[in-house]
Amino acid sequence: MSAKTDREHFEEYRDQTLAKHTILEKYIFAYFNIVKRTGGSNLVYIDGFAGRGTYDGEDGRPIPGSPLRALQKIASHADLASKVTTVFIEKDRHLYTQLVGHLEAFHSANPSIRKPQHQLGSFAPSMAQELDTLAAKNRTIAPAFVFVDPCGVDGAEFGIIERLLKSQDKAEVFLFFNIEGVRRILGLRDKMADTLSKLLGSDERARQLLQRVDACHTAAEREEAIVTFYEELLRTQTPARFVVSFRVEKEDRKITSHYLIHASQHPLGFAIMKDVMWRVGKTAEGKGGLALEQASSVPMNMLFTPEWEAVRQSILAELLSGMKRVSYFCVDLVQKPANRLCSKAYKTALLELEAEKRIVVMSKTGLLPAGDRPRLKGVLTLGDDYYVRLP
Ligand SMILES: C[S@@+](CC[C@H](N)C(=O)[O-])C[C@H]1O[C@@H](n2cnc3c(N)ncnc32)[C@H](O)[C@@H]1O
Structure with missing residues (x-):
C-alpha cells in the first residue's frame, strides 16, 4: 500500500475501525489483568503498526486510534499502569511524528503510566532486533500482547509472529488479515512477489495455498480455504493452539473485506476473546456473532457465522x-x-x-x-x- 493511502486511512473513522478498537480495548484489559497475576512485574503491549494516534472524526474532532485506546485502558488501572511497558512502531515518518506528539501528551496527562516507547521503523525487523538484543543477554520477552494492524498484506510477517509466540508462552497476537489483498496477490499467479511468502512464512506455503485455492469451485470455498490455511499455520507452526477469526464484511458489498484473527496459547484467553468478539459482532440473524456483517441482509452460510x-x-x-x-x-x-x-x-x-x-x-x-x-x-x-x- 502506498504512503498516501496509509495516510488517508486516518481521514475517516469507519464502523469497522470502531469494531476493531472495541475488541482490542476490551480484550487487552482482560488479558493484562489475567497475566499480571502470574507474569511478574513486567508486561508488554506492542502496537506494531501504530499509525498517527488519532482519526479525523466527522465533526472535525480527533477520535483516538489504537495507541491512545490501549494507553487509556492501561492508565485506568493502577496495577496495569505500573506494570505494562508499551511500544509503538510506525514506518511512515510523517505519521510517526504525529504519533509521538500524542504519546507525549498522553504521558504528561497520565504520569502514572510507564513512559511509552516508540520507534520509527518496520514491525518485523524492529521486533527481530528487540528479540535478538534480549537473546544476546540470555533473556526473553515478558508476557506480550502484540497488535499487528497493517492496512494491506505487507509487513505482517509470519516468521516474526512465530518467533514471538515461541519465545514467550503467554504471548498473544491480534492481527488484521487482509483477505482481499491475499485474493488479489493469488490472482497474479507466477507474478506473485514475495509478499505472500512473507505473510505465510515460505515460498512453499504460498504455492500450497495457491493449489488449494485453485481446487475450490466457489468464491466462498476459496475464502474459507485461505482463512483456514492461515489459521492452521498458526495452530501447527506456532504454540498458539487457540485461534479465532472475526469476519468483517465490506460496507457496500456482501463480500469479506478482512478478518481480525486472535492467536492465543491459553484456553481462557481464547474463550474471553470469543465473548468479546461475539458482543461486538453484528450478523443478519441479530444474535451477535464472530462477524461484522455490514452490507448483508441475508447471512452467509459460512463457518464463521454459525446459524x-x-x-x-x-x-x-x-x-x-x-x-x-x-x-x-x-x-x-x-x-x-x-x-x-x-x-x-x-x-x-x-x-x-x-x-x-x-x-x-x-x-x-x-x-x-x-x-x-x-x-x-x-x-x-x-x-x-x-x-x-x-x-
Ligand atoms: C491500519 S493503520 C494502523 C492503525 C492503528 N493501528 C490504529 O488502529 O489506530 C496501518 C499503519 O501501519 C503503518 N505501516 C505500514 N507498514 C508498516 C510496517 N511494515 N511496519 C510498521 N508500520 C507500518 C502505516 O503507515 C499505517 O500508519
Whole structure:
C-alpha cells in the first residue's frame, strides 16, 4: 500500500475501525489483568503498526486510534499502569511524528503510566532486533500482547509472529488479515512477489495455498480455504493452539473485506476473546456473532457465522446423553480449540430453549427443577452452576 493511502486511512473513522478498537480495548484489559497475576512485574503491549494516534472524526474532532485506546485502558488501572511497558512502531515518518506528539501528551496527562516507547521503523525487523538484543543477554520477552494492524498484506510477517509466540508462552497476537489483498496477490499467479511468502512464512506455503485455492469451485470455498490455511499455520507452526477469526464484511458489498484473527496459547484467553468478539459482532440473524456483517441482509452460510438454529440443535444433541451442568457448555466447550461459540451464545440459546420448554433448568444439585432465578435488567439469569436437561 502506498504512503498516501496509509495516510488517508486516518481521514475517516469507519464502523469497522470502531469494531476493531472495541475488541482490542476490551480484550487487552482482560488479558493484562489475567497475566499480571502470574507474569511478574513486567508486561508488554506492542502496537506494531501504530499509525498517527488519532482519526479525523466527522465533526472535525480527533477520535483516538489504537495507541491512545490501549494507553487509556492501561492508565485506568493502577496495577496495569505500573506494570505494562508499551511500544509503538510506525514506518511512515510523517505519521510517526504525529504519533509521538500524542504519546507525549498522553504521558504528561497520565504520569502514572510507564513512559511509552516508540520507534520509527518496520514491525518485523524492529521486533527481530528487540528479540535478538534480549537473546544476546540470555533473556526473553515478558508476557506480550502484540497488535499487528497493517492496512494491506505487507509487513505482517509470519516468521516474526512465530518467533514471538515461541519465545514467550503467554504471548498473544491480534492481527488484521487482509483477505482481499491475499485474493488479489493469488490472482497474479507466477507474478506473485514475495509478499505472500512473507505473510505465510515460505515460498512453499504460498504455492500450497495457491493449489488449494485453485481446487475450490466457489468464491466462498476459496475464502474459507485461505482463512483456514492461515489459521492452521498458526495452530501447527506456532504454540498458539487457540485461534479465532472475526469476519468483517465490506460496507457496500456482501463480500469479506478482512478478518481480525486472535492467536492465543491459553484456553481462557481464547474463550474471553470469543465473548468479546461475539458482543461486538453484528450478523443478519441479530444474535451477535464472530462477524461484522455490514452490507448483508441475508447471512452467509459460512463457518464463521454459525446459524442460530444450528447452535440450538447442538445443545439439544448434547443433552440426549443426559443432564449437563451449564458450565459444560459455557466453560468446557468454549475452551476447546475447534469450538467457535462463546459463553454468551450458549447462555442466550439455553435461555431461549428454556422459554420454549424444550429444556428444563435444574437446581445446583441437579435434583429438582430450579425455582425462581434472579433477573438482571429484566432478563432471567442462568449461572454456570445450574444444570439443564431435556424435559
Ligand atoms: C491500519 S493503520 C494502523 C492503525 C492503528 N493501528 C490504529 O488502529 O489506530 C496501518 C499503519 O501501519 C503503518 N505501516 C505500514 N507498514 C508498516 C510496517 N511494515 N511496519 C510498521 N508500520 C507500518 C502505516 O503507515 C499505517 O500508519
